[in-house]
Amino acid sequence: MTTLTRWVSSLGLMAALILTGCTSPGEPATLEEKLAKHGFAQxxxxxxxxxxxxxxxxxxxxxxxxxxxxxxxxxxxxxxxSCTDLRSAEDIAFTSTNNNLTAFESVVVATPTGRRRCPIESLHTLSKLAP
Incomplete structure (x- = not known):
């Protein structure tokens, strides 16, 4: 094996190890798991x-x-x-009219630089999971 081949192989192995370390096995991965963590099903x-x-x-x-x-x-x-500001938001609001929320509205998130609107794609009911 040449030095360059060994170096490229080592670099690939290091990248794989780093990426594996970025995932947390304790956190829910799917949307279904995330909802279940909060006691809901879609x-x-x-x-x-x-x-x-x-x-x-x-x-x-x-x-x-x-x-x-x-x-x-x-x-x-x-x-x-994706609405990255949502993670650190303390409060949210919706841009709804007539007290009805539809998929044509947006979520409004307050950020240090002002308000950010995140457009809504869809709405779903949630059902509570049995304890």
Whole structure:
């Protein structure tokens, strides 16, 4: 084996080890696992959430969040693009009209440099998992 071949092989092995170290085996990987961690399962896709009020919300990943709308239920919002500011957001809001949330709205996240709008792609109901 030449020195260059050994060097390239070593570099490839180091890269594989580094990438393997970046994944955390304790964290949920799939959306289903992330929802289950919060006690939910994904329900049906819906067109809108009527007369909602945000009673609480949780970050799932840069493209998904769940929120409680009080007595009307719990919902998952899927964003049309990654919203990295969502992870560190303390509060969120929606750009809804007439107290109805649809896929034509956006999630508004406050950042140190101002507000960022993250467009919504879809909405789903959530069902609580049995304990």
């Amino acid at each position: 329900g049906e896709a819906i067109r809108e959430v009527k007369n909602y009020r945000i009673d609480g919300w949780n970050y799932l990943d840069t493209e998904h969040l769940i929120f409680s709308a009080g007595p009307s239920g719990d919902y998952m919002v899927t964003l049309s693009q």
